Amino acid sequence: MKQTAVIVCPGRGGYNKPELGSITERHLPKQSDLINQLDKVRENEGFISVSELDQKSKFDHRLHLKPENSAALIFAAGYADFKAVDPEQYDIVAVTGNSMGWYTALACAGVWQPENAMSIVTDMAKRTAAADGAQLIYPIMNEQWQPDKTREKAVSQMLEQHAGELFLSIRYGGYVLLAGTQNAVTTASKALEPVDNRFPMILPGHAAFHSPLMKEASDQALSVWDSSHFRQPELPLIDGRGVIWEPPGCHLDALQRYTFGHQVTEYYDYTKAITVALREFAPDKLLLLGPGNSLGGATGQSLVAANWRNLSSKDDFTQRQESEEAPVISLGL
Incomplete structure (x- = not known):
């Protein structure tokens, strides 16, 4: 059938x-x-x-x-x-x-x-x-793919602190991708709590896709x-x-x-x-x-x-x- x-x-x-x-x-x-x-x-x-x-x-x-x-x-x-x-x-x-x-x-x-x-x-x-800028990926879920409110809040705070330079780029299942100026993305990558020794990960060769840049x-x-x-x-x-x-x-x-x-x-x-x-x-x-x-x-x-x-x-x-x-x-x- x-x-x-x-x-x-x-x-x-x-x-x-x-x-x-x-x-x-x-x-x-x-x-x-x-x-x-x-x-x-x-x-x-x-x-x-x-x-x-x-x-x-x-x-x-x-x-x-x-x-x-x-x-x-x-x-x-x-x-x-x-x-x-x-x-x-x-x-x-x-x-x-x-x-x-x-x-x-x-x-x-x-x-x-x-x-x-x-x-x-x-x-x-x-x-x-x-184009200018960069992009990073970060998980906002736990190991069982359920929402992690602490990580979600941390991402929101980064977007507020770097308004006009850092933007939500992609909602991707249990991840978010952030895009922005090189400085804002680098700063966010250092400020967000590390996860699994992999994240936050700045994506090599990526510009600030899906953003005003x-x-x-x-x-x-x-x-x-x-x-x-x-x-x-x-x-x-x-x-x-x-x-x-x-x-x-x-x-x-x-x-x-x-x-x-x-x-x-x-x-x-x-x-x-x-x-x-x-x-x-x-x-x-x-x-x-x-x-x-x-x-x-x-x-x-x-x-x-x-x-x-x-x-x-x-x-x-x-x-x-x-x-x-x-x-x-x-x-x-």
């Missing part, structure tokens, strides 16, 4: 050393036409092709994590995973994503053709990476990528505010303004997007696109936060995932 599913697209940071070769391994030769199309776009615009990057013998941090390369790899892997979903097994009822995953979601929903999406993804990666990149994108590059989605889209864009009545000018305006300069609420997906579409499964499984933890935490089907802790989620009723499927694995 066919199951309903919401497609979830990963953001920055999905393609790392363990994912090297994954596009070739998972999607060739079945999707060679798609990969060739994306490679031609890259080559015509003067960039190294996705295939050449994916087929390198060794992972090169400077090459593979260069924003315009990393974004292209993440988009290509995710979109290829989407095209490989068996329509006889799953009825796709909506699409959402995290951060840069909004661009992949637009392509999956048919708003952009994959070739156009690759051009936009590459361009936006360059524009936003060139992205305004110049946003203004440039709004002028370059006008609404003529958009068309009506074929599937409902859930954006980073939890707003649903329902076909066929989407106002394309508004979709363009959100995509290159609010989505770039304001915080992205991945937790809310997942909550809306669950409550408005009640899918049997959430299908997480690759590469890898970067969305797995935050998605599970979002289910627990929503108390989805009585999931109230990490142990609940883990037990459910090990059953036939597993709500989350990571296609990248």
Whole structure:
């Protein structure tokens, strides 16, 4: 029996050393036409092709994590995973994503053709990476994925103390990402209580994504990528505010303004997007696109936060995932 599913697209940071070769391994030769199309776009615009990057013998941090390369790899892997979903097994009822995953979601929903999406993804990666500032990630949950009020309060205090320089960037399951000036992010990273000898973690190579420091990149994108590059989605889209864009009545000018305006300069609420997906579409499964499984933890935490089907802790989620009723499927694995 066919199951309903919401497609979830990963953001920055999905393609790392363990994912090297994954596009070739998972999607060739079945999707060679798609990969060739994306490679031609890259080559015509003067960039190294996705295939050449994916087929390198060794992972090169400077090459593979260069924003315009990393974004292209993440988009290509995710979109290829989407095209490989068996329509006889799953009825796709909506699409959402995290951060840069909004661009992949637009392509999956048919708003952009994959070739156009690759051009936009590459361009936006360059524009936003060139902006000022930094970004850090910090957990606001305990070990069982329940809210930690002390950490939440500490984050709120940091935002108040550095108002105008430090901003909420992404709500990501049991984590928050903060973005701002280099000084504000560094100060916050020293002030927040350490967790697990890992957090707070300043994310290498990240600018102040999803914050007002992205305004110049946003203004440039709004002028370059006008609404003529958009068309009506074929599937409902859930954006980073939890707003649903329902076909066929989407106002394309508004979709363009959100995509290159609010989505770039304001915080992205991945937790809310997942909550809306669950409550408005009640899918049997959430299908997480690759590469890898970067969305797995935050998605599970979002289910627990929503108390989805009585999931109230990490142990609940883990037990459910090990059953036939597993709500989350990571296609990248």
